[in-house]
Amino acid sequence: MAQLKYLLQQAFERSQAPTSFAPDPASMSRFLDACHRRRYPGKTAIIRPGDPANTLYYVVDGSLAVCTEDEEGRELILAYINRGQFIGEMGLFVEQAQRESLVRTRTACEMAEISYERLFQLLEGPLAAECPKLLFAIGSQLTQRLLRTSRQVSRMAFMDVTNRVSRTLLDLCQEPDAMTHPDGTQIRISRQEVSRIVGCSREMVGRVLKQLEEERMIDVSGKTIVIRGTR
Numbered sequence: 001m002a003q004l005k006y007l008l009q010q011a012f013e014r015s016q017a018p019t020s021f022a023p024d025p026a027s028m029s030r031f032l033d034a035c036h037r038r039r040y041p042g043k044t045a046i047i048r049p050g051d052p053a054n055t056l057y058y059v060v061d062g063s064l065a066v067c068t069e070d071e072e073g074r075e076l077i078l079a080y081i082n083r084g085q086f087i088g089e090m091g092l093f094v095e096q097a098q099r100e101s102l103v104r105t106r107t108a109c110e111m112a113e114i115s116y117e118r119l120f121q122l123l124e125g126p127l128a129a130e131c132p133k134l135l136f137a138i139g140s141q142l143t144q145r146l147l148r149t150s151r152q153v154s155r156m157a158f159m160d161v162t163n164r165v166s167r168t169l170l171d172l173c174q175e176p177d178a179m180t181h182p183d184g185t186q187i188r189i190s191r192q193e194v195s196r197i198v199g200c201s202r203e204m205v206g207r208v209l210k211q212l213e214e215e216r217m218i219d220v221s222g223k224t225i226v227i228r229g230t231r
Contacts, residue, residue, distance in 0.1 A: 021136050022133065022136075022137055023134055024133075030126075030130060031122075031127060031130060032058070032112050034114060034118070034122055035114040036112070036114065037110060037111070038110070038111050039108070039109070039111075040105050040108070040109045040110075040111065041105065041108055042108050043106070044104065044105045045103070045104045046103055047088070047102065049098070049099055049100055051098060052097075052099075053096035053097060053098055054117070055088055055115055056086060056088050056092065056113070056115075056138075057111050058085075058087075058112040059084065059085050059109065059111060060109075060110040060111060061109060062082075062083065062105060062106070063082050063083070063109070063177065064103055064104060064105050065079070066078045066087075066101050066102070067101065067102045067104060068102065069102065077193070077196045078152070079145060080106070080175060082175070082176050085141055086137075086138055087103060092116060092135075092138065123135075155198075156199055161200050161204055161205075161208060162208050165212070166208075166212065169187070169194075169218065169225065180231060184226055184230045184231060185230040186225070186226045186227075187224075187225050187227070188223050188224050188225070189223060194209075209225070216228065
C-alpha cells in the first residue's frame with residue numbers, strides 16, 4: 001500500500017492540482033480488483049497496430065516502450081511507460097477502431113487490464129465514488145504524455161542531432177531505472193535505442209556520444225552512460 005501511495009503521489013508532482021485529487025490506495029485497490037492481471041516476459045509486443053482499441057491497461061510492475069514504424073520498418077520510440085502508469089487511456093475519451101502504435105515490454109511486466117465497456121459500467125456503479133479521481137489521474141497522465149510528445153516533435157524539427165541526443169540523455173536521467181552515481185546519474189541504454197528515440201542512425205549516436213565524452217559531459221562504457229553533474 002505504501003508503494004502504491006508513493007506511485008500515485010509521484011504522478012501528480014508536476015500537476016497544479018493538489019495530491020488529494022489523486023486516487024487513494026484503497027480506491028486503486030478496488031479498481032485493480034476489477035481488472036484481469038497478466039504477466040508478460042521482456043521484449044514482448046502486447047499491443048500491435050491494427051489491434052482492437054477496447055482495453056485500458058495499468059502497469060503494476062515493469063517498463064514498456066511505445067513505438068511507431070514507417071513503411072520500411074524503421075522504428076521511433078515515442079515514450080517509455082513505467083509502473084503506476086496507464087496505457088490505452090486515449091480510447092476512453094476518443095473513439096478508436098484500432099490501435100495505431102506498437103507497445104513492447106522492456107522488462108518482465110505485470111499488467112492490469114480491463115475493457116472500456118466494463119470500466120464504464122463500474123464507474124457508473126460500484127466505482128462511482130472513485131470515478132472523478134480515476135479519470136483525473138488518467139487525464140493527468142494523458143496530458144503529461146502529450147507534453148512530452150510535443151517536446152519530442154519540436155526537437156526533431158528544430159534541433160540538430162547533438163542537441164537531441166543531449167536532451168534525451170537528460171530525459172533518461174528521470175526514468176525509474178536511472179541510478180545515482182558519484183559524478184552524476186548513471187543510465188544503461190544501447191546506441192541503437194537512443195537512435196530510435198532521437199530519429200537518427202546508430203552510427204551518428206556513437207559519434208555524438210564520443211564528442212560528449214571528449215567534452216567531459218558524459219562517461220561511456222558499453223551501454224552504461226554516466227551523465228555528469230546530474231542528480
